Amino acid sequence: xxxxxxxxxxxxxxxxxxxxxxxxxxxxxxxxxxxxxxxxxxxxxxxxxxxxxxxxxxxxxxxxxxxxxxxxxxxxxxxxxxxxxxxxxxxxxxxxxxxxxxxxxxxxxxxxxxxxxxxxxxxxxxxxx
Numbered sequence: 502x503x504x505x506x507x508x509x510x511x512x513x514x515x516x517x518x519x520x521x522x523x524x525x526x527x528x529x530x531x532x533x534x535x536x537x538x539x540x541x542x543x544x545x546x547x548x549x550x551x552x553x554x555x556x557x558x559x560x561x562x563x564x565x566x567x568x569x570x571x572x573x574x575x576x577x578x579x580x581x582x583x584x585x586x587x588x589x590x591x592x593x594x595x596x597x598x599x600x601x602x603x604x605x606x607x608x609x610x611x612x613x614x615x616x617x618x619x620x621x622x623x624x625x626x627x628x629x630x
Contacts, residue, residue, distance in 0.1 A: 611626060
């Protein structure tokens with residue numbers, strides 16, 4: 502069995518049950534029917550939910566429908582619940598920040614770009630960090 506459903510908030514669910522799954526299994530999706538990916542960074546779960554009974558499955562679906570539409574990362578524009586996605590946060594301490602807004606530089610980053618990702622002005626490196 503395989504079933505996929507999407508909601509107005511930009512999320513959806515994929516539900517499967519087969520000899521290869523963890524019983525009745527649900528994955529939270531982000532996107533649309535035409536272009537979706539499994540979402541591992543919601544307040545609901547950071548993985549696929551397995552071994553579900555019908556009551557728990559219905560509760561998770563209700564929670565997914567109620568999720569707020571995601572923000573977008575200020576660095577890479579990927580949907581996230583924060584101002585910066587987890588991948589960009591990992592690189593946060595490694596990359597220099599601008600001397601105007603203390604924000605990272607636009608892609609591909611310093612020294613290839615001297616544009617501040619917050620104000621989009623040319624900037625130097627903040628040496629106080």
